[in-house]
Structures are given as C-alpha cells and as structure tokens.
Amino acid sequence: MKKKLLMAASVFLYGLCSSAQEVNYEEYDLDNGLHVILHQDNTAPIVTTSVMYHVGGKDRTEGRTGFAHLFEHLLFEGTENIEKGKWFEIVASNGGSNNANTTQDRTYYYEVFPSNNLKLGLWMESERMLHPIIEQGGVDTQKEVVKEEKRLRYDNSPYGQFLPELGKNLFDKHPYKDPNIGYMADLDAATLADVIAYNKKYYVPNNAVLVVAGDIDLPNTKQMIKDYFGPIPKGEEIVRNYPKETPITAQKNAKAYDSNIQIPASMIAYRTPGFKEKDAYVLDMISTYLSDGPSSKLYKKMVDDQKQALQVGAFNISQEDYGMYVVFGLPVGETSLETLTTEMEEEVEKVRTSLISEKDYQKLQNKFENQFVNSNSSVEGIANSLARYYLLYGDTSLINKEIDIYRSITREDIKEVANKYLNPNQRLVLEYLPAENTAN
Structure with a gap:
C-alpha cells in the first residue's frame, strides 16, 4: 500500500510539474543587442523590472579585482537625471523595492513596483545603463562601502573566509582563484579611468538581458522598452579567453x-x-x-x-x-x-x-x-x-x-x-x- 501511495503521489507531482508550472514568455532583441524577455501575469498588480549583466568577479585583469562588485554599489550612486543618493528614495516613495547582487559570473539589478509604476522602473534601469555618473567622489565612497562589507561578511564573520580559501587553493590560473569581492589593495589602486573603462566595456546593452515580468500590457511595454532602451549605443564585442586549469591528479x-x-x-x-x-x-x-x-x-x-x-x-x-x-x-x-x-x-x-x-x-x-x-x-x-x-x-x-x-x-x-x-x-x-x- 505504501508503495502504491508513493507511486500515486509521484504521478500527481509529475503532472503538476508538467502543466501548472509552465511559464509563458516572449523574447526578442533590440537593434543595439539588448535581449528582452517579457512574462505577462495579470493575477496581481505588481511588476518586476530587472537587468542582468554578463559581468562578475571573474571579469577582471590582474591587479584589478573586485570591479563587478564595486559596480553593484556604484551604479546606485546616481545618473544624469537621478540625483545622487536618491535612487532608493525614489523607489520607496513610489511603493517599490529594489536590490542588486553579484556573483563571479553576473550582476543582477531589479525593482518590484505596483504595476502602474512600470514606466518608472524601465526609466530607472535605462538611466543606469545610459547615464550613470561615475566620478571620483562616488568611487571613493563606494570603495569604503565595499571595504566595510568585506569586514562584516568576510573578515569578522565566523568561517567567512572559507570560500575564498577554497577558491585560492582549487584554482591556479582561472580568475575564480580570487574572491568575488576582490582584494582591497586592488580597489585602492584603481584609478577613475580604470573604473570608467570597465563601465564602458561591460555595462552595455549587448552584454545584458532586460526582463519585465508581471502585470503588464505587452504592446505598451514593448513601446516603452523601445523608447527608453533603444537609443542606448551598442558596446564593443566582449571576448573572454580565461586560462584553463590543469586537472588535479594528486591530493x-x-x-x-x-x-x-x-x-x-x-x-x-x-x-x-x-x-x-x-x-x-x-x-x-x-x-x-x-x-x-x-x-x-x-x-x-x-x-x-x-x-x-x-x-x-x-x-x-x-x-x-x-x-x-x-x-x-x-x-x-x-x-x-x-x-x-x-x-x-x-x-x-x-x-x-x-x-x-x-x-x-x-x-x-x-x-x-x-x-x-x-x-x-x-x-x-x-x-x-x-x-x-x-x-x-x-x-x-x-x-x-x-x-x-x-x-x-x-x-x-x-x-x-x-x-x-x-x-x-x-x-x-x-x-x-x-x-x-x-x-x-
């Protein structure tokens, strides 16, 4: 009897997975290379606007680690049309929430708004991509933010160094040998020109995907995306050629x-x-x-x-x-x-x-x-x-x-x-x- 019940439950769960969880979406490219994915779900009046950039901790040169994580913070500083320090205030005052995170492989920014503020979410992400203000004062401020985060999450947290230690010892050549957050000496040595060049290389439409999901009207959403993101210039092609690791053959x-x-x-x-x-x-x-x-x-x-x-x-x-x-x-x-x-x-x-x-x-x-x-x-x-x-x-x-x-x-x-x-x-x-x- 137990076996029959288990089989029945498995069949039911398989059927549930095969049908109820189907996610419908539409995807296309803008002329500048930005990939767009739309998912319409009108069951609740909320919408998520998000941009994922194909840039993470591994995208660096020797002596300049941690840039992607620095940019996770830096691109909240402000833009030509968003006053410095006002990003989170604008989101919160319009009933939304937002965040960002970085891994060794990608950086993800997103906002969740009532669906009547979809236009605001799209505008803000287009501003982040097209009009970020990158200046010495902001860079210095965010370097200190990153240092404090490192002290809190790594240096002063129990077992906080075990992932960096594993990476350092498992990899000899590949950038995974260095921590995603980078080395503070590298950030201190980075010039404003280094930071601006990094932004120009990686934070471009052809190195990103825009996802809009939730309570949306598809034709109107497409038009807004075209208006806000279409004019952003395409970046240079990014070539990645990271060294291959020699297999480990002895403990x-x-x-x-x-x-x-x-x-x-x-x-x-x-x-x-x-x-x-x-x-x-x-x-x-x-x-x-x-x-x-x-x-x-x-x-x-x-x-x-x-x-x-x-x-x-x-x-x-x-x-x-x-x-x-x-x-x-x-x-x-x-x-x-x-x-x-x-x-x-x-x-x-x-x-x-x-x-x-x-x-x-x-x-x-x-x-x-x-x-x-x-x-x-x-x-x-x-x-x-x-x-x-x-x-x-x-x-x-x-x-x-x-x-x-x-x-x-x-x-x-x-x-x-x-x-x-x-x-x-x-x-x-x-x-x-x-x-x-x-x-x-």
Missing part, C-alpha cells in the same frame, strides 16, 4: 586560519564542470543525497549515529566555467579533523562504488520535483530565472524544461559522475583552523 593539502572561530573544520573540495554541463546537475543530486536534511547519509551517520560532527554537509557551488564541490564537517569533542575527513570520504566512496538504493533515488527525484514546483512561485523569482537561463545558460526555455534534465538522471549516472570527479587524487583537503593554532 592537495592546505591550511587556513580564522580568528573568529573556536571550532575547526575539515573541508574537502573538488574542481567540477561548469553549470551548463549535465554532470553539474548530477552533482546537485549527489549533494542532496549526502546532506539534505537529518535523514541524509552524512548527517545521520556522523551527527546522529556516531556523534562525531556538530555539523556536516555537501554542496555543489555552480559557476559558469568551473564548479566547486565541497564536503565539510565540524568536529564534536575530541574528534580529529583527520577522522572527519576519513568518515566523509567513506560516504563519498560508497557513491562511487555502488548504486544508491531505488528508494533513495525516488526520494531525490521527489525533492527535485518539489523544488521545481516552488522555484517559479513568484513573479520576482520568475524574472530572475528567465534572466539567468538566457544570459548564463544560453537557453531561456530551461525555465520550463530544466526539470527534465534531473528526471533523466539515473542511478548509474550518479555513480559514474562520482567516479569521474570525486576521487581522493582529485581533491583539496583544507584544514580550517582557529587563528591561535598558527603557532602549532
């Missing part, structure tokens, strides 16, 4: 120190393929299998049963060119980091050497079906997904069919991918230690 060992922690951590990391590869989707499934929830393999074994770890987990950090697959543990009591590493490797080895059970496989499929159902539950989320799938994956239709990639993954695929990327001779073992241990 790498490293140590890092953090003055904000008392409990050390053991971290195992592997260099993996970029997120467009099917193998990256398989690695998502492996991380869910190993560490998603208290019934997962790592948690049940090392936290519940053996009482060795205060916390343990595995996650796949998806990036455009290379990913990072990370397994980590924080010890309990006298448990050594070496013991944690051994026990974590034991669970990874099981995935490499034998097929996961049919029951565990079905649980994985159900979890990813559920994630898919929830992923497009808001207009704001849909706007982000449409921009990301177009700009980074080159396939907007993934918003509706990405779940089919997960559905196509077999137990044999999981074993094969684990064997391909998650071997001891392909890994970095990082001991993340309290700073006072530096003398030992």
Whole structure:
C-alpha cells in the first residue's frame, strides 16, 4: 500500500510539474543587442523590472579585482537625471523595492513596483545603463562601502573566509582563484579611468538581458522598452579567453586560519564542470543525497549515529566555467579533523562504488520535483530565472524544461559522475583552523 501511495503521489507531482508550472514568455532583441524577455501575469498588480549583466568577479585583469562588485554599489550612486543618493528614495516613495547582487559570473539589478509604476522602473534601469555618473567622489565612497562589507561578511564573520580559501587553493590560473569581492589593495589602486573603462566595456546593452515580468500590457511595454532602451549605443564585442586549469591528479593539502572561530573544520573540495554541463546537475543530486536534511547519509551517520560532527554537509557551488564541490564537517569533542575527513570520504566512496538504493533515488527525484514546483512561485523569482537561463545558460526555455534534465538522471549516472570527479587524487583537503593554532 505504501508503495502504491508513493507511486500515486509521484504521478500527481509529475503532472503538476508538467502543466501548472509552465511559464509563458516572449523574447526578442533590440537593434543595439539588448535581449528582452517579457512574462505577462495579470493575477496581481505588481511588476518586476530587472537587468542582468554578463559581468562578475571573474571579469577582471590582474591587479584589478573586485570591479563587478564595486559596480553593484556604484551604479546606485546616481545618473544624469537621478540625483545622487536618491535612487532608493525614489523607489520607496513610489511603493517599490529594489536590490542588486553579484556573483563571479553576473550582476543582477531589479525593482518590484505596483504595476502602474512600470514606466518608472524601465526609466530607472535605462538611466543606469545610459547615464550613470561615475566620478571620483562616488568611487571613493563606494570603495569604503565595499571595504566595510568585506569586514562584516568576510573578515569578522565566523568561517567567512572559507570560500575564498577554497577558491585560492582549487584554482591556479582561472580568475575564480580570487574572491568575488576582490582584494582591497586592488580597489585602492584603481584609478577613475580604470573604473570608467570597465563601465564602458561591460555595462552595455549587448552584454545584458532586460526582463519585465508581471502585470503588464505587452504592446505598451514593448513601446516603452523601445523608447527608453533603444537609443542606448551598442558596446564593443566582449571576448573572454580565461586560462584553463590543469586537472588535479594528486591530493592537495592546505591550511587556513580564522580568528573568529573556536571550532575547526575539515573541508574537502573538488574542481567540477561548469553549470551548463549535465554532470553539474548530477552533482546537485549527489549533494542532496549526502546532506539534505537529518535523514541524509552524512548527517545521520556522523551527527546522529556516531556523534562525531556538530555539523556536516555537501554542496555543489555552480559557476559558469568551473564548479566547486565541497564536503565539510565540524568536529564534536575530541574528534580529529583527520577522522572527519576519513568518515566523509567513506560516504563519498560508497557513491562511487555502488548504486544508491531505488528508494533513495525516488526520494531525490521527489525533492527535485518539489523544488521545481516552488522555484517559479513568484513573479520576482520568475524574472530572475528567465534572466539567468538566457544570459548564463544560453537557453531561456530551461525555465520550463530544466526539470527534465534531473528526471533523466539515473542511478548509474550518479555513480559514474562520482567516479569521474570525486576521487581522493582529485581533491583539496583544507584544514580550517582557529587563528591561535598558527603557532602549532
């Protein structure tokens, strides 16, 4: 009876995913190369206007890291027609909210407004693209903002340096070796001319996608987009030719120190393929299998049963060119980091050497079906997904069919991918230690 109920639930969920979650959209290009995606949803009087630029932390030259993150802040400074410091005030006073974020691969700006303020949202984003005011005073101000953010989120936050340390040790040549936020010495050394040149190169219509989602009228929206964004000049073609990494063929060992922690951590990391590869989707499934929830393999074994770890987990950090697959543990009591590493490797080895059970496989499929159902539950989320799938994956239709990639993954695929990327001779073992241990 249990099996029949599980099968019935799976069939129902599959049907729900196949129909109810279909996202309709229209996409086209302006003459200047700006890609436009429109999603009409008139169920609520709200609209999201967003622009994603194909520029992130990796887009830099040596000695000039962190520019994309600096621009995340700098392009709120003001424009020729928006007074300095008034951006957030204008948005809030018109019933809206806005934000921005930057990864190693892209920068995303968005506003959420009552739908009667669509014109305002489009105008503001066109102003950001066409008329930003970049001057020394604003650059200096935002450098200090970035420094404070670095102190808060990285320098003075427990375990705040573990991602930069992993990047530094996993990559030798590719810009992923440097933190997205950059090095403060690089920002201090940057000239106004450097910053202006960066803006001219990357923040151009042919390096961006505009998404408008929500309560819109399509013909009127298209006309406004043409009026506001059509006159913006096309930029020069951007050529990316980042160096390829030499495969890791022998275990790498490293140590890092953090003055904000008392409990050390053991971290195992592997260099993996970029997120467009099917193998990256398989690695998502492996991380869910190993560490998603208290019934997962790592948690049940090392936290519940053996009482060795205060916390343990595995996650796949998806990036455009290379990913990072990370397994980590924080010890309990006298448990050594070496013991944690051994026990974590034991669970990874099981995935490499034998097929996961049919029951565990079905649980994985159900979890990813559920994630898919929830992923497009808001207009704001849909706007982000449409921009990301177009700009980074080159396939907007993934918003509706990405779940089919997960559905196509077999137990044999999981074993094969684990064997391909998650071997001891392909890994970095990082001991993340309290700073006072530096003398030992």
